[in-house]
Structure formats: C-alpha cells, structure tokens
Amino acid sequence: MSEKEHKVSRRQFLSYSLMGVGGFMAAAMISPMVRFALDPALEAAGESDFVSVATVDQLTEEPQRFTFQVTVEDAWYTSDQSRTAWIYREGDNIIALSPTCTHMGCVVNWDTNEEFPNQFFCPCHDGRFEKSGQNVPNTPPTRPLDVYDMEVRDGTIYLGRPIQRNSV
Amino acid sequence: MKWTTEQMDMYLKAKEYVDTAIIPLIPLDWEKDPKGKVSMGEFTSILTDQLETQFKGRVFQIAPFTYLSQEDEDDRLKRLVAWDHHLFDNGFKHILYVTSDSEWKKVERNLPDMLIWIPSLSLESMEDTYKKQIIDQQLKQLIPLIADKWQGEPVKRGKEEYNT
Numbered sequence: 001m002s003e004k005e006h007k008v009s010r011r012q013f014l015s016y017s018l019m020g021v022g023g024f025m026a027a028a029m030i031s032p033m034v035r036f037a038l039d040p041a042l043e044a045a046g047e048s049d050f051v052s053v054a055t056v057d058q059l060t061e062e063p064q065r066f067t068f069q070v071t072v073e074d075a076w077y078t079s080d081q082s083r084t085a086w087i088y089r090e091g092d093n094i095i096a097l098s099p100t101c102t103h104m105g106c107v108v109n110w111d112t113n114e115e116f117p118n119q120f121f122c123p124c125h126d127g128r129f130e131k132s133g134q135n136v137p138n139t140p141p142t143r144p145l146d147v148y149d150m151e152v153r154d155g156t157i158y159l160g161r162p163i164q165r166n167s168v
Numbered sequence: 169m170k171w172t173t174e175q176m177d178m179y180l181k182a183k184e185y186v187d188t189a190i191i192p193l194i195p196l197d198w199e200k201d202p203k204g205k206v207s208m209g210e211f212t213s214i215l216t217d218q219l220e221t222q223f224k225g226r227v228f229q230i231a232p233f234t235y236l237s238q239e240d241e242d243d244r245l246k247r248l249v250a251w252d253h254h255l256f257d258n259g260f261k262h263i264l265y266v267t268s269d270s271e272w273k274k275v276e277r278n279l280p281d282m283l284i285w286i287p288s289l290s291l292e293s294m295e296d297t298y299k300k301q302i303i304d305q306q307l308k309q310l311i312p313l314i315a316d317k318w319q320g321e322p323v324k325r326g327k328e329e330y331n332t
Binding site: 106124 | 182222223224225226311314
C-alpha cells in the first residue's frame with residue numbers, strides 16, 4: 001500500500017534531520033572561508049568605479065578645475081580623498097586631464113603664468129603643457145598629462161582612473 | 169614628499185629636484201586652553217598636508233616640530249634654528265615653517281627662513297564641503313607666495329644666528 005511506501009522509520013528520520021542540520025552547520029563554517037579566500041579577487045573589480053564629477057552644461061572651452069571624492073584604501077585606513085580634474089569641451093569632445101605634473105607629481109594650474117598664457121604650468125620646476133595636455137619640449141616633463149577614463153551618461157560626466165599617455 | 173620610507177626612496181632618487189623643507193610647528197599645552205592648542209595643531213597639519221600635495225615634487229614634509237607652550241622662547245627658537253641649519257646644511261635651500269601659533273609671529277624676525285602663519289579656524293562644526301573650500305582658498309593664496317620665494321635666491325644662513 002502507498003502508506004507503507006512513504007513510511008519513514010525513526011532511524012531514517014533522525015539521520016535525515018542530522019544530515020540537514022549538519023549540512024547547514026558545515027555551510028555556515030565553510031562559506032566565510034571561501035568568501036575570505038575569494039575576497040581580494042572580488043574587491044579588485046570594485047576599484048574602477050566611476051564617480052560623477054560635473055554636468056556637461058557646466059563645461060566651457062576653457063579648462064576648469066573640478067574636484068571629486070574617491071575612496072582610497074591603504075594598509076591602515078579607508079579614506080575619502082579629493083581628486084581634481086581639468087575638464088573642457090572642444091566641439092563635441094570632452095577632455096578631462098589629471099592635474100598631476102608628469103615630472104615630479106606637483107599640481108599644475110591652467111593659465112597662471114603670465115609669460116605662458118593658455119598653458120598648464122607647474123610652479124615646482126616650470127614644467128609646461130599645452131591645452132591638450134601635451135608636454136612642451138625643453139621643459140622638465142617628458143610625457144603628457146594623464147587623461148581620465150571617462151563616461152558621459154544623461155549629461156553627467158563620470159570619471160574613472162587616470163590613464164598614462166606616451167609622448168607623441 | 170611625505171615622511172614615509174616609501175617617499176624617502178623617491179626623494180633619494182630625485183634629490184636634486186627637492187630643495188624645500190616644510191616643518192609644521194605644533195604647540196603642546198595641557199594646562200591653558202588645551203583644546204585651542206589641539207585646534208592649532210590640527211589646522212597646521214591639514215594645511216601642511218595640502219601644501220605637500222600641491223608641491224609634492226619639490227618639497228619634503230618634515231616631522232612636526234613640537235614644543236611646550238611654556239618652553240622658554242629663546243630655547244625654543246634655538247632648537248628650531250638648529251633644525252633649520254641641519255636641513256639647510258644637508259641640501260634644503262628653502263625652509264618653510266607652517267604654524268597657527270601666533271607666538272612664532274612675534275619672533276619672525278629671528279627666524280632664518282619663511283614663516284607661514286595662518287590663524288586657526290575652528291573646523292569642527294563645519295560641513296565637509298565648506299571645510300574643503302576654506303582650506304582651498306587659503307591654499308590658493310599661499311601658492312603664489314611660495315612660487316615667488318622660489319624665484320628669489322635662498323636665504324643665506326650665518327653662524328651668528330645660532331647665538332641669538
């Protein structure tokens with residue numbers, strides 16, 4: 001009879017329920033281990049996050065300085081740090097340059113030296129860059145300013161990491 | 169460059185480009201207005217950090233020069249001058265002392281090099297974005313001052329200054 005087929009003995013019931021509970025316990029122990037083992041791999045993907053920096057209608061042909069926050073992790077702390085970018089429009093193109101001088105890492109400013117108008121100027125060792133970020137020959141920097149990885153969605157500009165370029 | 173071994177390696181490789189030392193001057197006083205002194209120290213540290221970021225490739229941010237507010241003025245000055253001469257003799261041609269403690273303003277004439285004294289503002293009750301704006305504005309005014317200093321000749325150090 002069908003009732004007989006479905007009958008579960010006391011021994012079977014106990015062993016099934018122990019297997020079930022034991023399985024949960026084992027999963028509870030093992031899954032954090034697996035997660036910790038994989039964690040660095042999962043983290044790496046998060047680092048290329050894009051951050052919203054400005055809107056397209058704020059831009060002009062003249063490079064402007066925009067600041068934004070990124071989360072930086074080092075051995076001891078996670079901190080929010082400010083980053084800046086020089087962003088401008090050239091026709092339909094949008095260019096976002098890193099302000100870090102490629103010579104020794106000071107911060108460059110746009111059009112601040114009277115002798116060199118319409119150039120990025122580094123006050124530390126007189127390094128200069130064209131508007132495009134191209135380094136001016138016979139000044140200390142040997143490669144152009146880095147350019148930010150960029151996405152434009154719905155009129156908002158998102159910046160990623162700075163990308164190194166080589167001198168042309 | 170910052171006071172870390174990693175950046176020290178960078179410095180050792182590029183010494184010839186780094187001719188300026190920044191020394192934060194930070195007071196300690198647990199008797200009279202300790203919070204005010206902490207606020208000075210905090211403001212000085214923030215400002216120094218920002219200056220370092222701005223001029224990373226030409227300045228070295230030295231460990232803070234700390235002192236008791238009660239310390240005898242001459243002794244304190246002598247100690248700082250000793251730091252200054254030590255750094256000057258070992259390759260730094262420009263030395264900036266950054267502080268919010270007005271005690272240094274009084275003895276500015278006796279300092280061998282450039283004092284940057286900025287009265288501290290209480291930042292604790294401000295919003296983050298506003299805080300950053302304030303510091304940014306201070307910094308903007310300091311940049312040309314320092315750039316100008318670099319245009320000029322380094323200040324010569326005389327032995328007699330040790331005996332002020």
